[in-house]
Amino acid sequence: MTLDPATDNLAHLYPELGRNETLRSILQAAVHQAGYGLDVLPEDAPGWWRSGARMDSDSRTASALLGIAERAFILSFWERGVGMARGTTTSLDAVASAMGAWQSGATLAQLKSACPFVDYSRLAEAHERGDGVEAQWTSYRHTTARFVDHELIEAAYAQPQLRVLFPFHSLNSLNFSRCTGFPYTHDIPVITPANGRYRVTWWHTRSPHGPADIGEAESPDEAVALVLAHLPHNCGPAVAGTAHDLDRSDSGQ
Template sequence: MATENEGPRRKSSDLLNSDLYPDLIESGGLVSAILHASRANGIELGPVRPGSESKDSHFVSAVTDSDRGPMRISLGVEERWFSISIESNTHTWASGGTQDIASAIKVLETWQKGVSLQQLNTLFPFMHYDDLAQARELGDPVATQWRQILAEGDPFFSQTLLHTIHSNDRLRTLFPFLSHGTLRLARDHSDRTAGEIWITPLRTGEHQVESTTPGEPEKVIERADQVIDAVIELLDRP
């Protein structure tokens, strides 16, 4: 019996559209349906768990793992759709979807076997990836990310300063993000714990330079040509 805090136990039919997902209702939700369809197709995915900590998550989302990160399936609401996201700890490798649960499971199995992005797309044309994911797979996403940022720019960040930062041999090796006018330079594109340096233009025309590493002071730089020196100073801190 459910406790007072848990509330009444819900059934798959309470959350799933019977016209779209009769098979999932019969199985008891998405997680159970994936396990059932895997066995029926002779596929061994390993443990499959709900996609979130919500008590009803197992009805509508599921996650299993690969050597390159988690793989998620979630359900469409307005049409029968198994949305697939193949991820890592820092980014998405590929995404797509299908109306057929068996095809979705075969995508996960195929990725677990170690295929490349190109091979995955060839086998399952509904799975898509971008240039940055391809560059990550090849081991050098930094140059691709810089190329995209330099081409797209940001209305709140000086394009001249952006090119100046990129022209510095050392700063060009950092992985860049542009978000709401702030240029974020990641020390290691594969490790979020390695920290970032942020460059933010201020309304006064100055620039604030700061590190996400605890204990390191932020600086307000008066001239744009001093920004690079301030960033390198933060990089050189032990």
Template sequence: MTEDLYPDLVELGGLQGALTRTSQQNGVDLGVIDGATSASSEDPNSAKLMSDRGTIMIYLGAEERRFYISIAEVQHSWAEGVTDDLLAVVGVANSWRTGATLRELNSRFPFMEYSELAQAYEDGDPVAIQWGTLLHDDAFADYRSLTQEVYADERLRALFPFYSMGMLRLSADHTSRQASEIKISPLSGGGYRVESTTSDGQTHVEHMGQVVEAAVSLLDGL
């Protein structure tokens, strides 16, 4: 943080102090404001605020006056944005903490952007949107054949899909990282390993066409 870019923050000891002062001056309660980095809760270049819908992280730009804002849960991101206005940062944090929807947040602060998946999470059913992303986003092109094969089964299609380290994971509950899962792993020597987090056994199949049958057989245990 430099005095040239952030003279107001320097005077108040950093971002956390400036957020506290600005919120108080505008009659806003932002709750406890900590540093966003684990190295130091008093990091003058960052701030972290809690809400009922995830954590609000704020970082300073190094080369120009910018406040980078990220709102996220453990499972997913809600919204992100950049502004040079500290009062707007306070407004974003207060709006989110007091229940603004994604559309309302974007309407009040157009620099705060969110994804179709985030909107689906807010609406309560992100499964269909997530499948669409895996099926059509070029980032997942290498896995498209497997995704299409699994998606074709309506029982498996009801699960929340995501890829991790090349493994297709089908979660029984999109709201929890601890939810039961079916995991489908392409093997380097060919074939696939199909398993569930609720059982110890594994099934190895040679062909993609056998994957669905193996995965469906694990549904009752989820």
């Protein structure tokens, strides 16, 4: 029997795997050895059945992937739909310690202290403090990214009803979400600058043929006024979590 080259390379880079083990199985053993009574799950994607693993809870996820060009465990740490931290290490024991600590409730600072190879951003710190909305607006208001229309950002930020929502861009379109984590909500009109004008539409899920038009505006202020006129009922401040969390809350589950 000829061994698949990719499988052979993984076995070479990760002797712990041998030829038959998976990242999930060897990480589970390492997690228990580190003293954490947590379950390690395989990644959902079929192509990662051997090289990916994760831990899940109601609000947090920690995932690991194997590098294929060189030995590297690539880690991601999420909370309520927000990518909070990342890290890369060559040590399986370090992977177990970092993932176990995160899933056991460690703060970003505690995680970094225990696992120096983990890094996180100021935006992640803001989400941890509960200031993710304001931090996102601040980021957009000061960015030099070419896809951000600063006049539009300022016009939206000037409106209290929009300032409490979570802004995000999809290409050059400005979106607003009632939650701070991904997936975001898509029940608030979208503003897309185009040829000196501003197209205001519903997200494409409102129509099987693509974005449903609300109207066009000559200025950022007019575009923002169209959004305000079409806000959902009781559209309050964005909450921590994802659109799925809001759906469950709205249905009373």
